[in-house]
Amino acid sequence: MRRMGPAALLALLAAAAAVPWLAGPYGVTVATSAAMWVALTVSWSLLGGTTAYISLGHVVFYGLGAYLVAATWGDVPLWLAILGAGGLAGAFALLVGLPVLRVKGPYFVILTLGLAELVKHLVLNLEAGLGASSRLLFGAPGGTTLYAGMLALAVLSIALAWWVRGSRLGRGLAAIREDETAAETVGVPIARFKVAAYALSAVVPGMVGGLAALRSTYFEPTQAFSPVVSFTIVTMAIVGGSGGVAGPLMGALLLFAASELLWASFPQVYLIGLGVLLVGFVLFVPRGLAGFLPGARP
Amino acid sequence: MLKGTIAAAALAAALGLGAQAEAADPVRIGFSIAQTGLFSQAAPSQMTAYEMWRDEVNAAGGLDVAGERRVIEFVWYDDESNPTKAAQIYEKLISDDKVDLLLAPWGTPTHLAIAGVVEQHQFPVVGNTAASVAVRDVAPGNIWFPTSAIPDRIGPELAKLAKSAGVTSVAVIANVLPFSQENLQFLIPALEAEGIAVKVNESYPPDIADMTTLLTQIKDAGVDGVIALSYPADSFLYMGQAKEIGIAAPFQFLLVGPTISAFADAFGAGADGIVTLGHWSPYQAAWPKAKPFYDAYVAKFSMRPDYLDTALAYMSCEILQQAVAVAGLDKAKLRETIAGTTFDTINGPVKFEGVQNAVTPTAFLQLQGGEMHLVWPAEIATSAFKAR
Amino acid sequence: MDVLLSGQLAFSVAVLGAVYAVVGLGLNLVYGTMRLLNVGHGELVMLGAYVAFWGFTLAGLSPLLGAPVAALLAALLGLALYGGLFRRMLEADGAGGRLEANSLLVFLGLSVVLQNASALAFTASPRAIRHLDEVIRVGGVAMTENRLAILLVAVAACAGTILLLRLGIHGLAIKALIDNRRAARIVGVDVDRTQRLSIALGFGLAGLAGALLAMIEQISPFMGFPYTVAAFVVIVLGGLGRLAGGVAAGFVLAAVQVYGVALTAPTYASVLLYGVFVAVLVLRPQGMAGARARP
Numbered sequence: 009m010r011r012m013g014p015a016a017l018l019a020l021l022a023a024a025a026a027v028p029w030l031a032g033p034y035g036v037t038v039a040t041s042a043a044m045w046v047a048l049t050v051s052w053s054l055l056g057g058t059t060a061y062i063s064l065g066h067v068v069f070y071g072l073g074a075y076l077v078a079a080t081w082g083d084v085p086l087w088l089a090i091l092g093a094g095g096l097a098g099a100f101a102l103l104v105g106l107p108v109l110r111v112k113g114p115y116f117v118i119l120t121l122g123l124a125e126l127v128k129h130l131v132l133n134l135e136a137g138l139g140a141s142s143r144l145l146f147g148a149p150g151g152t153t154l155y156a157g158m159l160a161l162a163v164l165s166i167a168l169a170w171w172v173r174g175s176r177l178g179r180g181l182a183a184i185r186e187d188e189t190a191a192e193t194v195g196v197p198i199a200r201f202k203v204a205a206y207a208l209s210a211v212v213p214g215m216v217g218g219l220a221a222l223r224s225t226y227f228e229p230t231q232a233f234s235p236v237v238s239f240t241i242v243t244m245a246i247v248g249g250s251g252g253v254a255g256p257l258m259g260a261l262l263l264f265a266a267s268e269l270l271w272a273s274f275p276q277v278y279l280i281g282l283g284v285l286l287v288g289f290v291l292f293v294p295r296g297l298a299g300f301l302p303g304a305r306p
Numbered sequence: 307m308l309k310g311t312i313a314a315a316a317l318a319a320a321l322g323l324g325a326q327a328e329a330a331d332p333v334r335i336g337f338s339i340a341q342t343g344l345f346s347q348a349a350p351s352q353m354t355a356y357e358m359w360r361d362e363v364n365a366a367g368g369l370d371v372a373g374e375r376r377v378i379e380f381v382w383y384d385d386e387s388n389p390t391k392a393a394q395i396y397e398k399l400i401s402d403d404k405v406d407l408l409l410a411p412w413g414t415p416t417h418l419a420i421a422g423v424v425e426q427h428q429f430p431v432v433g434n435t436a437a438s439v440a441v442r443d444v445a446p447g448n449i450w451f452p453t454s455a456i457p458d459r460i461g462p463e464l465a466k467l468a469k470s471a472g473v474t475s476v477a478v479i480a481n482v483l484p485f486s487q488e489n490l491q492f493l494i495p496a497l498e499a500e501g502i503a504v505k506v507n508e509s510y511p512p513d514i515a516d517m518t519t520l521l522t523q524i525k526d527a528g529v530d531g532v533i534a535l536s537y538p539a540d541s542f543l544y545m546g547q548a549k550e551i552g553i554a555a556p557f558q559f560l561l562v563g564p565t566i567s568a569f570a571d572a573f574g575a576g577a578d579g580i581v582t583l584g585h586w587s588p589y590q591a592a593w594p595k596a597k598p599f600y601d602a603y604v605a606k607f608s609m610r611p612d613y614l615d616t617a618l619a620y621m622s623c624e625i626l627q628q629a630v631a632v633a634g635l636d637k638a639k640l641r642e643t644i645a646g647t648t649f650d651t652i653n654g655p656v657k658f659e660g661v662q663n664a665v666t667p668t669a670f671l672q673l674q675g676g677e678m679h680l681v682w683p684a685e686i687a688t689s690a691f692k693a694r
Numbered sequence: 695m696d697v698l699l700s701g702q703l704a705f706s707v708a709v710l711g712a713v714y715a716v717v718g719l720g721l722n723l724v725y726g727t728m729r730l731l732n733v734g735h736g737e738l739v740m741l742g743a744y745v746a747f748w749g750f751t752l753a754g755l756s757p758l759l760g761a762p763v764a765a766l767l768a769a770l771l772g773l774a775l776y777g778g779l780f781r782r783m784l785e786a787d788g789a790g791g792r793l794e795a796n797s798l799l800v801f802l803g804l805s806v807v808l809q810n811a812s813a814l815a816f817t818a819s820p821r822a823i824r825h826l827d828e829v830i831r832v833g834g835v836a837m838t839e840n841r842l843a844i845l846l847v848a849v850a851a852c853a854g855t856i857l858l859l860r861l862g863i864h865g866l867a868i869k870a871l872i873d874n875r876r877a878a879r880i881v882g883v884d885v886d887r888t889q890r891l892s893i894a895l896g897f898g899l900a901g902l903a904g905a906l907l908a909m910i911e912q913i914s915p916f917m918g919f920p921y922t923v924a925a926f927v928v929i930v931l932g933g934l935g936r937l938a939g940g941v942a943a944g945f946v947l948a949a950v951q952v953y954g955v956a957l958t959a960p961t962y963a964s965v966l967l968y969g970v971f972v973a974v975l976v977l978r979p980q981g982m983a984g985a986r987a988r989p
Contacts, residue, residue, distance in 0.1 A: 034398040041394070062795070111979040114729070114794070118930040119975045121923065126968035129511055132482045133961055136509050141487040142440040144418065224389040225422060226415040226440070228484055230344065230512065231389070235923070239733065243802060246795045275383050279342060279810045286803030290796045291779070294786070341818070342810065347914045350819040482961065511964035513920055516948075518706040519956040538820065542912055550829050550838045551702070568912055572822035609819070 017166065017253075024159055028152045036155050040223075042264050043158040047216050048237075049244040049260040050165040050253060054172055054209035056242070057250055058181040059202065061109065062117045065124030066241050069097035069210040071233035073217030075131055078143045078227030086149070090157070090218045097214025098207045105203035112188075121235065128233035135229060148222035157219050165212045166253055172208065173252040181205055247289060249296020258297045332379040333369050333635070335360075336405035338395040340412050343387025347538065349412040351566070351612035352435055355619035356380070356409060358606055359627075369627065372634030381405050389419030396420045400427045406635050410449075410622060412615075414438045414485065417449070424448045430641045432629075434622040435615050438488060444661055450644060452621050452656055452663045455583050455614065457485070459668040461492030464533065464559065465500040467581070467670055467682045471691050473531035473557045477506035477524040480535035486561060489535045505529050510540070517543055521551040531557035538563040545573050545580075556693035557581065559670075565613040570676055577673050579694030584671035586617035586653045587680045589688040595652040613671055613678050621651040654686070701835035707945070707952045709841045712848035715944030716903045717921050718928030719852050719937060723896030724772075725926075726935035727872050728889055730780060730797040734805030735925050736918025738768050738897055741808065742904020743913045744816060750823045750908070757825060758843060761905035768901025769894040775804070776893050784889065805918070812915035820912040827909075840909040851902055852941050855895060859937065864891050872935035927971050933984025943982055947971070 027039040048070070056062050073093030080089045104123065111119050135141065148154075172178045180201045183191040192198050221227055240263075248259020266285060270278035293299065337356070340349040360378045368375040381403050385392035392411050399405045400423070408424065410417060410433045417436035421444045424431050433441075433451045439458050441451045468476065476497060480490045487509070497504055505527040508520060517540075524532060532555045534544050541563025548558075556579075563569055564582040588600035599620060603611045611617065628649050633639035648657040648665070657665050672681045672691060679689035717739060724732045742764035749755035749763065783796060826839035859865030867888040870878035879885050903921075911917070924947075932943030947967060954966035974982065 032401050034394065034402050037394040037397055107976040111975055114725070114731075114934055115930055115975060115979055115981065117731075118926045119972065122927055122930075122968050122971045122975075125923065126965065126972055129964040129968060132511065133965060135484075136482045136487050136961070139487070139491055141484040141491065142438055144440050144443060146422070146443065150422070220390065223393065224415065224419045225393075226389060226418045228415055230483065231415070234344075235919070236343075239802060243799060246792075246799055271383070276341070277810065277814070278384075280807050280814075283803040283806035283810070286799045286806070287779070290783070290799045290803075294783075294792060294796060296792075342813065342916070344916075346813065346818040346916050347820050347912075350817055479960070508960045510960040514960070514963050516706050516710050516952050516955075516963075517960075518703055518952065520960045522700070522702065538912065542822070542910075546827070546838060546841075546910055549827070550836050550841070552829075552836060566820060568820045568822040572824050572912070573827075574824055576827070 028155065033151060036151055038268060040155045040158045042261065043162040044216055044220060045244060045260040045264050046257055047162040047165045047212050048241050049256040050169050051209050051212040052241045053245055053256040054169055055205040056245060057252065057256060059185045059205060062242065063120040064117045064238050064242055065120030066213060067233055067235060067237040068124040068127045069213040070217035070237055071128065072097050072100055073214035074221035074227060074232040077218035077221045078145060081145050090215050093218030094211040094215040098211040101207040101210035102203060105206040106199065109202040109206060124233060124238060128229055131229045143227040145222055145225050154219060154222060161212055161216055168208060169253045177201055177204060247296060249298030255296060255298035262297060331376055333371055333376040333407065334379050334381050334405045335407045335409055336381040336399035336403060337409040338383050338385035338392045338411045340387040341384035345387040345413050348615060351615040352412050352619040354607055355616045356623065358603060359620060359623040370631040385411055385416065389415045392416045393419045393423050396423045400429055407626065410434050421449050428637060430637060430644055432622040432625045432644060434618040441661055446660045447641065450658045450661055453618055454585050454663055454666040454668045457488040458492045460489055461496040463668045464493060465496035465502065468502060468531050468557055469500045471557050473502055475503040475505050475529040476531040476533055477527055477529045478504055478533045479520060480509045481512055481537050481540055482509050483512050483537060486535035489561060512537065514540055517547045521547055521553060525551055525553055530555050533559045535561045536563060538566060542572065545577065549576060558694055564673060567609040578675065579673065579692060581670050581672045584613045585666050585669035586613055587671060587678055587688050589679060590686060593652060593654045599652045617653060621653050621656065624651045625649045625656060701833065703952055703956060705835050705837055707948045709845045710952065711945035711948035712845045713903065714924055714928050714947055715852050715941040716848040716899055717925045718940045718944050719855060720896045720899030721925040722929045722935065722937055722940045723892045726929055727868055727892045728784060729794050731794050732801045733798060733922055734801040734808060735900055736922035737805045737808040738900035739904035739921045740915065740918040742768060742901035743908040744812065746905035746908035747821050747823060747913050750825065757905050757908050761847060761902045764901040764905035765898035769898035772893040772897030773890060776890055809915050816915065818915055820914040822912050823908060825909050844906045847906055851899060856937055864888060868892055931971055931974060931981055933981030936983040939983025
């Protein structure tokens with residue numbers, strides 16, 4: 009498995025911590041977004057990177073977390089709401105994990121997409137039923153505080169991924185990826201492990217969603233459950249290539265950096281540039297960025 | 307003597323040239339717009355207004371900045387219909403790009419998202435395409451909302467209009483999205499207060515693909531009014547399917563959609579009589595700037611302006627223009643001027659009380675013979691309501 | 695209860711189902727056969743709609759005539775992409791299993807390029823045309839001419855494609871590809887030719903659908919995504935690669951939406967759609983007509 013040395017990670021963390029002093033307020037918002045995508049992509053990889061169960065509906069956890077924070081705004085202390093957001097997302101994953109993870113391959117991919125859309129519409133209906141058409145979040149913490157929170161979540165996701173990889177769960181997941189039936193025969197509790205990975209991959213995105221809700225002062229289900237978030241996560245993970253931590257981390261950072269650079273340089277046509285970049289990437293780096301790391305074996 | 311004259315002329319010319327060179331320093335106006343994403347269909351109606359305004363002002367010699375004429379230069383970015391990104395962009399515009407002035411983005415969530423940023427930096431912005439009771443919760447001082455299409459006024463006014471049109475019973479259908487639901491909350495009690503029976507009250511999801519059951523229900527209810535709190539996509543769907551099912555109610559209202567240029571293209575005379583939200587019409591003679599604006603827009607873009615969004619966007623530019631002419635670029639003076647002046651716009655006079663426009667009434671438009679006329683309230687109506 | 699049995703509702707189910715079916719069939723021919731995750735399928739529909747729009751606006755060409763043009767252009771685009779990109783990717787597959795993931799990136803990039811290029815070229819303002827919008831009555835059921843036309847053309851396209859594939863040798867080849875790619879090659883199937891046909895048909899059907907939809911919808915550069923989602927839901931529900939199953943699933947989904955609403959309330963239309971989808975898959979992980987899934 010490709011590995012990224014702890015030294016490199018610490019250096020990255022040090023740089024990230026220094027951002028509020030080095031960059032202006034806009035720079036901090038950019039770094040917050042970068043941390044957000046790292047947290048989301050690394051968390052996603054807990055399931056998608058290890059077992060190749062590609063979830064294309066991961067925004068459902070993000071959205072649930074955002075909803076909880078928006079719905080309890082003002083009534084519940086923020087830190088509690090954020091923790092609750094992670095808990096809600098994890099609980100939801102545990103609830104649907106068992107039936108959902110029985111579905112395999114491409115069917116799973118689209119099932120997760122459908123599941124995210126289902127939850128989105130349920131929330132829309134719920135909000136309409138409650139007569140809650142404008143959930144405003146004025147007076148939310150911003151700037152450096154928010155950045156610190158997001159960075160903490162990114163670190164948490166990396167720590168979690170690191171821990172899982174070295175654990176029995178991680179080894180079991182790798183076995184599942186190689187050959188699920190064989191793993192089952194050998195005694196790996198595949199259902200339990202898959203659901204555990206799914207739930208673990210949901211918790212941080214839930215909290216990320218909660219924090220993200222604070223950035224836009226207005227909660228709206230279509231925005232909070234937008235499929236674009238899911239697609240971006242998967243794209244970043246694919247760009248990064250497989251690898252417990254290194255792949256998704258690099259994928260998220262690189263794609264984010266490329267996107268920001270293009271956006272700043274060619275504001276009107278940067279998305280076209282991004283599209284071309286993606287296509288070119290596949291042609292020239294078919295195994296993802298992790299392929300460039302020194303690794304134990306392919 | 308001739309030498310002196312030539313010298314004097316040369317000096318005068320040099321001074322003149324010098325003054326021109328100074329005035330050529332452009333004034334940079336920043337904003338974000340939803341070029342991509344969920345709002346990208348609606349945003350051009352605003353962007354075109356901004357562009358037209360900039361081109362007109364520059365053609366006339368530039369923006370009058372407290373006496374000095376300066377060319378307008380836009381600094382804009384795509385916020386991808388993401389309010390968070392818009393907030394980031396306005397942070398960038400203010401702190402990094404250091405623009406001189408700001409214009410507003412598209413849409414209610416986006417306006418609300420940037421409200422915090424402009425408040426923090428005490429940088430005044432004249433809003434436009436935002437319509438929610440939520441705007442009243444915004445701390446006044448740095449952002450203003452010229453629209454009168456706010457849900458808690460739309461409800462009662464619409465009920466009054468329906469009553470005056472002789473409607474005794476209605477079917478109300480609403481999109482599940484926030485703006486429609488907000489309107490629904492105020493509309494139902496208002497209808498009941500006017501003694502109008504609400505025989506159908508259903509909501510539907512934003513991606514609804516078929517309204518047959520809904521419309522059959524409405525037809526069977528035999529109502530004489532249909533109020534659809536719809537977004538453009540469902541407005542379109544409604545029009546086509548209502549015709550198929552045969553909805554013949556004399557009063558039909560669609561919340562958002564009919565003001566879009568493509569609406570009339572799609573339904574032609576079949577759209578006549580549809581009532582919608584809007585407080586501007588080119589036919590209001592009391593607003594001398596209205597028709598010229600309309601004609602200029604059509605000439606430039608080969609399509610009609612959006613009667614709500616384009617008008618509002620242009621109004622916000624006019625307000626900014628008139629304020630800057632008096633106050634220059636000083637933020638405190640600008641704030642004072644915007645908050646205190648009565649402005650003369652294509653929509654008539656506009657004056658703010660707190661964050662809201664206190665002059666323009668909540669109004670409704672109706673398509674008559676392919677043209678949009680104001681039919682309510684009577685003070686600004688350009689035509690009387692005509693039953694379908 | 696009368697509403698449920700009415701012909702009016704049945705007509706609506708038929709029209710909606712036909713759209714789902716033709717859009718789904720197109721995707722099935724690309725994803726179902728070659729495992730190319732075309733998340734830009736909706737953008738092909740969008741392009742088809744623009745072709746019909748410009749054809750109508752500039753040349754007075756009815757979208758019914760514009761549809762084959764749109765289909766042809768889309769097919770050509772598919773072939774170009776195949777030659778330039780996918781053939782290589784498909785051949786390289788086998789090592790690392792990144793075909794689906796890489797194809798996702800490619801198609802995502804492509805969809806982003808198509809959306810934004812269209813926005814630049816045509817502006818993002820919505821467009822619309824008016825064609826065949828008279829309402830006729832057929833046996834007591836009111837039908838708008840354009841919706842009837844969509845139903846007939848879409849069904850014909852689906853039936854034609856499936857028949858063509860079933861009766862022709864290429865159909866067997868595509869089936870072979872779906873069932874087992876490596877074995878197909880060994881058995882002598884001209885994989886390259888078959889894949890070309892598949893992608894041309896798949897893209898072409900999307901373009902055709904778009905041209906038809908131009909008659910009843912607003913056209914804008916970002917209109918495609920809902921069709922991408924619908925197409926995926928349809929083909930997974932029907933069983934990946936099961937062409938007829940996918941067509942049936944299209945009608946099933948339309949029925950769920952329309953009749954479900956009639957039985958409950960309009961507000962549940964989307965909840966029903968996705969709810970049924972999730973429920974069916976969870977109960978039958980290989981889709982309605984699929985064989986036990988091979989990953």
